[in-house]
Amino acid sequence: MCTCYFFFYKSVCKVGKGANTSFWKDRWLGDIPLCQRFSRLFDLSSYKSSTVAEMFSLGWEEGGLAWGCRRRLWDWEEEMIGECCRLLDNFVLQTDVHDRWQWLHDVAGGYTVRGAYYILTSQAQHIRDDRGELVWHKHVPLNVSILAWRLLRDRLLTRNNLLRRGIVQHTATQCVTGC
Amino acid sequence: MRYWLGVSGVDPYNVHDHFLQFTNAIGSTRTRTSFMRLLWLLGVWVIWNERNHRLFNNDQNSMLDLMEKVKCNSLWWLKANNVTFPLGSQRWWSDPLMCLGFD
Numbered sequence: 001m002c003t004c005y006f007f008f009y010k011s012v013c014k015v016g017k018g019a020n021t022s023f024w025k026d027r028w029l030g031d032i033p034l035c036q037r038f039s040r041l042f043d044l045s046s047y048k049s050s051t052v053a054e055m056f057s058l059g060w061e062e063g064g065l066a067w068g069c070r071r072r073l074w075d076w077e078e079e080m081i082g083e084c085c086r087l088l089d090n091f092v093l094q095t096d097v098h099d100r101w102q103w104l105h106d107v108a109g110g111y112t113v114r115g116a117y118y119i120l121t122s123q124a125q126h127i128r129d130d131r132g133e134l135v136w137h138k139h140v141p142l143n144v145s146i147l148a149w150r151l152l153r154d155r156l157l158t159r160n161n162l163l164r165r166g167i168v169q170h171t172a173t174q175c176v177t178g179c
Numbered sequence: 180m181r182y183w184l185g186v187s188g189v190d191p192y193n194v195h196d197h198f199l200q201f202t203n204a205i206g207s208t209r210t211r212t213s214f215m216r217l218l219w220l221l222g223v224w225v226i227w228n229e230r231n232h233r234l235f236n237n238d239q240n241s242m243l244d245l246m247e248k249v250k251c252n253s254l255w256w257l258k259a260n261n262v263t264f265p266l267g268s269q270r271w272w273s274d275p276l277m278c279l280g281f282d
Contacts, residue, residue: 134202137216139260144224151223152195 010104016097018052029087038084040077044069060088180222180249184276221252
């Protein structure tokens with residue numbers, strides 16, 4: 001599984017023979033990893049770190065060994081397996097193709113450092129995060145730093161923010177001094 | 180606060196820019212920006228508390244009171260962390276940069 005979130009959320013696994021792809025933890029079938037989509041099944045599974053190929057050879061049809069669990073399943077958990085099986089039905093392993101990553105921002109050209117750099121620098125958010133680091137100061141009490149951290153992210157409970165969250169009404173939006 | 184430090188500057192509208200500009204107002208060395216970050220954080224805290232005080236207690240302190248809080252707290256915070264004052268802290272109220280040996 002890829003531990004870099006930036007890369008993880010911008011790429012998917014294209015599974016060929018399935019030997020290098022984690023069945024539960026990689027994003028290869030659907031938009032999120034199966035361990036999130038079927039978190040209950042993942043919790044119960046005896047094969048948490050198995051690859052797609054291993055799960056396939058165990059047998060992932062309904063009643064297959066791949067679903068080996070640490071206890072007997074409830075009916076609704078069996079139904080989840082059914083749902084997962086229907087997803088897997090549409091998937092065919094290609095034993096002559098290697099697994100590979102697909103970079104979602106440029107499916108044709110593939111991942112490039114230049115492309116990733118462009119994505120990172122074109123998001124002002126990341127520059128701001130850098131400045132946010134400066135609020136932590138060894139001589140300043142933590143509550144003061146947290147206040148500044150919230151200020152820089154516009155997360156303080158100012159009237160504008162209370163209004164946006166629907167906590168106060170428009171009629172109460174005069175400024176402090178009543179102007 | 181700038182008057183206390185003996186520096187001048189224009190307030191940027193954007194709070195991020197304000198933070199950056201203020202922290203570099205007396206130079207960009209690490210000790211200097213560190214001290215200015217402390218003051219900015221303290222200033223923000225004092226202003227926010229005053230805002231709450233005015234809003235919820237219907238009472239208000241003067242600018243001078245607020246400045247006094249900044250001066251007291253900054254000295255306390257630095258002393259609490261054993262920061263050394265090469266020239267003593269007697270003149271903190273009039274010339275903090277000198278006390279820190281910045282000038």
